[in-house]
Every structure is written in C-alpha cells, then in structure tokens.
Amino acid sequence: MVKISEYPEEEFILPGTRLCAGCGLQLAYRWALKAFGHDTIVTLPASCSVVAGGVGGYSPLKIPAVYDCFETGASTASGLAGALKAKGREKTKTVVAWVGDGGTYDIGLQALSAAAERGDDFVYICANNQAYMNTGIQRSSASPYGARTTTTPILGKKEISKNMLKIMDAHGLSYMATASAAYPQDLFEKCQKAKEMQGQGVRYIEILCSCPPGWGYGVENSVKMARLAVETGYWPLWERIHGRITLSKAGSKFIDPEKRKPITDFLTPQVRFKHLKQDAISVWENYIAGVWKEIQKELDETNQ
Amino acid sequence: MPEKLVITGNFAAAYACKSANVDVVAAYPITPQSPVVEKISEFVESGEMPDTQFICVESEHSAMAACVGAAEAGARVFTASSANGLALMFELLCWCAGARLPAVVCIASRALGAPWTVWTDHQDAISMRDTGFMHQFCETNQEIYDSVLMAYRIAEDPRVFLPMFVTYDGYLLSHTMMPVQIEDPEKVRDFLPPLKTHVDVGELGETRSVSAVIPPDITVRPEGNTPGYMEYRYAMQKAHEYAIDVIEEVNREFKVKFGRSYGNGIYTSYKIEDADILIFGIGSVASQSRMAVDQLRSEGIKAGLISLKLFRPFPVKHLREIFTRVPLVVVFDRDVAYGYEGVLAYELKAALYPCQNRPIIRSYIVGLGGRNIPTDTLTKAVKRAIKEKDDSSVQLDPHTDFLDLDLDRLGLSIEDMQKEAQ
C-alpha cells in the first residue's frame, strides 16, 4: 500500500475555484489530475467542470483544457488524439475526456460509443453526480430511482438509472473502472493505470461524485455520502482489465451483504430521497442485490 | 508530378485534400458528398496520404467536433458534408469559427428536408451564413480543387485565422466528370506551407486552455486584463472584413503560381462591359445564366452576368462598384430566406441601399430541390423584369416570385380554384 506521503503533493487545479464548497466533483478532479500529471490534455464539454475551469482569461488548471459543446466529450478527444498521432506525438501526451453524467449517459452517448468502437486513444472519465447539476439539478438517465430533481420535482424519478457500465462493457474496452470521490487513492491508482494503458483504445472510468446542492445534504458530509454509496453496496468499486473483473481493495468486503450498511444510511440524509417510502426502499435493496449478483457471476466465470 | 485527371467534383475535393497534406480528416457519409470521404479513405489506406489520420466518425456532429479538437492541437483539418448533415454540424461550425480555427469544409450542396430530397439547391450552404465561416462557391471541378487549396492559404493567414466553406452543387458538380489539373506536391507546398497555428494545446506554453466560459465584460485581474465575449466577436468580424484583401491577394498569387484564377477571387463576370442588365447568381445558377446571357444577347438585349464566388465575407465594396453601373439587376436565388425572399437578392439590396445610383433589383427563386433551370426560364424572367422595370407597383410588391412552378398539372390552377369556389 502506498503511504499518503508518497502521493504527489503538486496540485493541478489550484485553490479558489468557482465550484461549491464541499464539491465531490472537485475532489475527484483534483485527484484524477494528480494521477494524469503534466503531460495531459483534458477536454471538457458543458458541465460544472467547465465552470471549474474559470470564467474569463484565467484558469485554476495547470494543464491545457479544450472546452467544447455538450455532446462532444468523446469526439473532441478523438480529434485531439488524431492530431497527436498525425504529428507523431501520441506517446508524449495523455488525452483525457472529462465529462458529466448528462454528457455521457445522454447527449454524448453516441459519440462515446463510436470512439470506443473505433478504439481511439484516450481516457474517458464520467464524473457522475447523478443529474444535470450545472443547469440546476434536472434529471439525467444517470439519476437513481426515486431521486427528486427539478424535472422530477414531486414524485421523484420513476426509473432506475441506465446501466452505462454494461453498455461500455459491451464495447470490449481494454480498461474499465468504477471509483468514488470518497476514495481518492483508489481513484488515483485507477487513473494511473488508465494512463499507462496508452494506445489501447478508450479507457473508461466512472466516478461517483457527491453533490451537496444536488443531493441535498450538508457540505461537510460530501466524502461521507460518496463513501456511504460504497459501504451500502450501492456503488461497487471494481476494475475490468481486458474483460477480467477484480474488486478494488477499498470496497471488496461489501460483496458480503452482512458487511454492508443499510441503504437507508445513504438515502435518509439526502433531501432528494426524503419522500421515499418502504416500497421504494425495497426497489433500492433489490437493485443492489442485482448489481452484486451480476458481479458475483462475472467473478465466478473469471475464476473458472 | 502534375497530372490532368478526368474526375468528379467530389474527387477534386479529395485530391485537393491530398495535395494540401491535411493532418486530420473526420467525416461522415451523406449523399451527394460521400465520394469525398471514400476517396480520402482510399488515399489513406493505400498509403498515398501517409501523414493523415482519417477518423471515421458516427455523425457530422462528431466530424466537426473531432476537427475542432484536432485543430486545437495544431492540425490542418478537413471535413465535408451536405444538407441535413451540415445542419447537424451547425453547433460545431459556430464553435470552430468562434475559436478562429482555420478548418476547410466542403459542401456538396443539397436541399434540406423535409420532405426528403437529395438533389441540389443552395439552401443548406446559405443557411450556414452566420456561423462565422468564410464561404466560396464553385462552378467547375477545377475550381473546387483550386478553391480548397486557396481556402487553406486564406484561412491560415495570420491576418485571417477563420475557417472557410468551399461549396459546389450536389450532382451537377459533385458527380459530374471534368478534367482537373492536379498540381505537383512540391509546388503546392510552396504555395501552401505547413500550418503555423495560433493555438496548439499539444505544446506546453503560455496557452493553457481554449474556448472556456467568457463573461460579457472584460476580466480585470492584477496579472492582466483579458477580453470579454464582445471583444472576441469584434475581432472576428474585423478579421472577416479585412480577409477580402487577403482573398484577392491569394487569388493573384495562385494565378502566378498555377496559371489559373477566378475573376478577382470575389466574383467572376461574363459580358459585363457594355451590359445594361446584370444577372446575379452563384454556383449552378450562375453557370446556367451564362447561356441565358448569350441567348438574350442574340435577341439584342445587352445582358451580363456576375457570378458570386465569395459569399462571406460579403464583398459589399466590390458589389457596389459593379452593380451601380447598370439600371437593372436580376437575381436568381436557389435558396429562400423563408418569410422574406431570396438571400442573395436581399443581401445585394442591402449592400446597394446607400448608393446613389442603385439599380432596380428583381428577385426570383429558381431550381429548389434540384428542379432543372432551363435557359428559357431565365431569359423569360429577365425580359419580364425589363418590362416591369418602371412599374412601381411591381417594385413595391413584397411578395416573392418562384419560377417554373408546375401547379396547373396538379389541378391547382387559378381556374381550378375559381371552380372550387363556385
């Protein structure tokens, strides 16, 4: 295990940004950029991360960022990777697409799928805070069951979130991983691995990013919320390298239902779930059971 | 080695890409543009374009996004499209121009749906008017090849740094074979040296990020103040206005280098010296109008033609200079600004409005969705314009004339209407 003193001290997103106090996304961004380091070009479509990049001629970012339209996370990254290759510089830079859940699950899905199929050379990060937080907390297809958003304001979302990980898996990616803003070291190592696998097509990492105003909890609890998502078994942490899944050390014990905290520990403190009754909580419990059942099946097949 | 090939307009565009040694091509098929993409893929796969990355994207939207990304990493980029594909690109075309990226985009022009159509008119190209792209139209396949080379030279000029469209009529040029002189690569490189861009995020330098959020007002900071949105857009407009000089200059230089030119690079003219009526059109409409000029002249009418090559920046000064010489101008538009009139017509009217000797301008819509434009149609329209020139009720009528409608055979004649009313 790497000691905390061994992680790079250099910051790539400097203090004093426009993001909310206690932003889970900023914590994830901070640690991902530490892992990617200096020789990185990041491209960002519309999202909170664009605001994080600064308004006007100054930016807290120490690496170059290319901002582009909402649905272009993957396609702009393809262009950047293509230009580097055309100039024989593809080994000197890592291209990273840093995209929100709306930009990944919804409007940018087509471009992402195409780039994954072509095997374009970049790391794709889905910073998933489970709704269109930047435009004011509207529902996305990544919003979880029951969540109140400004477009599901009374009843909450009636549908379970899209299984994006399965969709990406179907593309036969060289590297896939889940991460959580509450586990920066785990996230750091996954980003490093994705970086090292340069030249092996799209590498996809999805980070669950807690959002104080969007989820509705006190800013001091951002890490706690992102951690509870893992501890309740809702957000398993794993990597899939060339199709072989392994549970990440940080969250591997939650494969055992006995070790998991009740899902209400995650749901109850959040305003977006305040209205949920027992039947809705059962939907959550069944969802979690299903997620782990699939992982278990995959692990069994891998170990055969 | 230079060679003369008999090729289609689409292939002429593809050969121009090869001659320009484009770094990144990202494109998606659409009729009638597809053969451009096919030919470039063939060049790339056969090793004839060894330094080019071809990104076979899943949509026109991604095509332009990839071009934007690549251009921001300092690459010379190319894509092409038509009609609905071009419309899908719109958002990224604005983005490309706003970032002052010197991309070249070919348009094999085609009418826009609905209803579905694949045939030519200029609606798709003209609808891209306010993206911030410069825009050239072509009348021959040689002109397509030459215009693409000139477009890169103009777009990449540090006085300009704006993207440019090169438009040619779908099928009429895109699928019609004509002899095209393909130039020697060395000679082309001499005319079009490698791109020296103003933004390359692949190089670590002062420039960190591009196209971030820019507020309405300038940013005031101790490290130095930076422009607001309006300053960026002012600079873009000025780049357009003064690009006209560069365009003329490049046209002259092209002539010296390769022995071909297209009028003054702004428009080409036909029999205008003694003309007292000028026809104004672009692309296929202008080509057809040449024949109309000859026919009118054979009947004793002193007609001439101005074929507009440069649609954006709109060459107001040049157009004033030429069109204030005559009392009557007839504009044929293969496009409509729906709810108003033909785009060329009203833009010409606006350009000439402050001039003392402004002519009477008569506007007609022709050839939408690929309908044939017979020479007779054009000559008849010119004669009607002559006849009605001094009829102020006609001039004041704000309604738009469509030529060659075939409503009678649909049972939709005036008589049919009157019958129905009874």
Added chain:
Amino acid sequence: MTPRNEQYERWIAQKILAARQTTTIGEAGKTGTWRTIRPVLIPEKCLVVKSGKPTCHKCWLYCPEATVSRSIPPVFDYDYCKGCGICATECPTEAIQMVPEKEAPSCAETIANAGGNADA
C-alpha cells in the same frame, strides 16, 4: 466614438484570436470570503503532530479545494478555504474544529477582497 482606423482594426483582428486562459490561483477570487465557519487545528489531538510523522493527513487528502498543506502540523490556507468542514468531518481524532468566523464581512468588503470578476 473614436474614428475608424483601418490599421488599428487589422491589428485587433490579429491580436484577439481564440479565447485562451492562463493559470492562476484564486481564479474565482479569494474564496475564503465565502466561509462562515473556519477549520481550526487542535494540535494535541492531531495524529500527525503527535507522531511527528506524515502518517494521517486525511485533511489534506479530502480537501476538495487543496487548501490544507501536507505538513507537520497541517496548515489551512484561509485565503481560499471555503469552510466546507470536510476536514473536520473526516478527521479520525476530531482534531479539527469548525469555529464561526468572528464577524461576517460586509458586502462591500467581500467584493473588495474577492478580486477577479466575482460577479460573473
């Protein structure tokens, strides 16, 4: 209105191109002014201080804003700390206390301190 100057207009057209950014700290101004409560270290409870070794540093690890140093003792950058309190929540020994800012700064002071275009 200044009279139109062609040479000047040509110069501007080349001078302002793509919207570019350069790196700076405090892009949104002194975000420390957002704070209503501030983190204060209780050294005698801090594992890093007690051991004299950089062992824990959860405060550094979890600060979204990167305003806690990885030093002994950890130091808060009050210029930019937004006062979210994650460090206090995550500290395993409750060595960080969130203390109310003594006086809320006036509106005018906030704007003056913020720098940049804080209204954007």
